[in-house]
Amino acid sequence: DAKTTQPNSMESNEEEPVHLPCNHSTISGTDYIHWYRQLPSQGPEYVIHGLTSNVNNRMASLAIAEDRKSSTLILHRATLRDAAVYYCILARTSYDKVIFGPGTSLSVIP
Amino acid sequence: DGGITQSPKYLFRKEGQNVTLSCEQNLNHDAMYWYRQDPGQGLRLIYYSQIVNDFQKGDIAEGYSVSREKKESFPLTVTSAQKNPTAFYLCASSERLWGNEQFFGPGTRLTVL
Numbered sequence: 754d755a756k757t758t759q760p761n762s763m764e765s766n767e768e769e770p771v772h773l774p775c776n777h778s779t780i781s782g783t784d785y786i787h788w789y790r791q792l793p794s795q796g797p798e799y800v801i802h803g804l805t806s807n808v809n810n811r812m813a814s815l816a817i818a819e820d821r822k823s824s825t826l827i828l829h830r831a832t833l834r835d836a837a838v839y840y841c842i843l844a845r846t847s848y849d850k851v852i853f854g855p856g857t858s859l860s861v862i863p
Numbered sequence: 864d865g866g867i868t869q870s871p872k873y874l875f876r877k878e879g880q881n882v883t884l885s886c887e888q889n890l891n892h893d894a895m896y897w898y899r900q901d902p903g904q905g906l907r908l909i910y911y912s913q914i915v916n917d918f919q920k921g922d923i924a925e926g927y928s929v930s931r932e933k934k935e936s937f938p939l940t941v942t943s944a945q946k947n948p949t950a951f952y953l954c955a956s957s958e959r960l961w962g963n964e965q966f967f968g969p970g971t972r973l974t975v976l
Contacts, residue, residue, distance in 0.1 A: 787964075796953050796967030797906070840905065844961045853898065853906035 757841045762858040765831045773826040773857055775841030780821050785844045788815065788826045790837040791856070797840065800826065836861045866890070869954050869968035876948075876975050884939045884971045886954035894960040895937035899923060900951040900970075909952075912937055913960040941973065948975045 758776040765771040777786065785804050789797040801808055801815045803824075808815040814827040828835055840856040867888040876882045888895065893914050898906040908921030912931040926945025931937055937956075941948045951972050955965040 785961075789965075794951075794970070794972075796955070796970050797965075798967070799964040802964065853908070855903070855905045 757843060757854060759839070759841055759854065759857045761855065762860070764860045764862060765828075765835075766862050767833060768830050771828040771831045771835070771859065773828075773839050773841075773859065774823065775825070776823045777841070777843055778822045780843060786815070786817060786821075786824050787842045787844050788813070789840045789842070790835075791840065792837050800839070802844070831859075831861045833861050833863065835859065867954060867956055867966050867968040869952075869971050871971060872969065874971055874973045876973070878975055879943045881943060882941050882948075882973065884941065884952055884954075884973070886937045886939065886968060887935055888937075888956040888966070888968075889935060890956055890958075890966060891934070892956035892958050892966070893934070894957045895931065896955040896957075896965065897921075897927070897929065897937070897939045898953040898955065900953060906953060909939065911960070948973060 785802050787802040788800040790800055791797040801810055801813050803815045803817055807817060816825045816827060836859055838856040838858050840853055842853055870885045896911045897909040899909055900906050907923050909923055909927050910918055910921055910929045912918040915931055915934050918929050918931050926942055928940045951970050953970045954968045957965045
């Protein structure tokens with residue numbers, strides 16, 4: 754089964770960039786890499802996704818390694834509202850198993 | 864506004880009772896999903912549906928049942944066979960099955976007394 758590995762927790766200072774890593778060494782060629790975040794007592798919120806190329810949107814950037822075995826979510830300037838649990842998941846177009854692990858709990862220090 | 868709604872936000876039930884959690888979306892999405900989340904844990908997939916009148920078991924389907932009679936609705940029934948039903952339940956939808964963005968509802972926190 755393709756699964757992801759993330760650090761349990763990270764800290765960042767407000768207004769500094771944050772790099773959240775994710776390892777997915779068993780990724781297959783058709784797996785999309787998705788990132789979501791979840792604030793306490795709320796449903797997860799989509800952040801970004803990609804397949805092979807780096808991706809940018811208004812919330813974040815996604816840098817995908819050339820061999821696709823790892824990726825990094827980049828928040829360019831952390832704010833207090835970015836404090837959340839960040840999940841890196843592999844989404845398959847043909848269902849096998851979706852692993853939504855414990856994620857990385859990001860704390861932002863004022 | 865388009866979105867996905869779940870009701871109620873909090874639900875209390877006595878042990879041994881079945882309970883049905885509501886999930887409605889007006890995004891015209893084909894795929895819908897139910898997840899369970901326990902404190903400090905990630906999400907685990909209970910059931911998913913690719914299209915109306917079709918649904919498949921996820922990783923932890925035992926003790927749960929679903930129906931998909933309408934595109935907009937995907938209710939989840941937690942039966943008395945579910946051994947540890949107290950949890951946070953999240954419903955999601957996406958335009959097609961996997962591969963793209965899932966929109967999540969606000970969740971229902973079920974407590975079985």
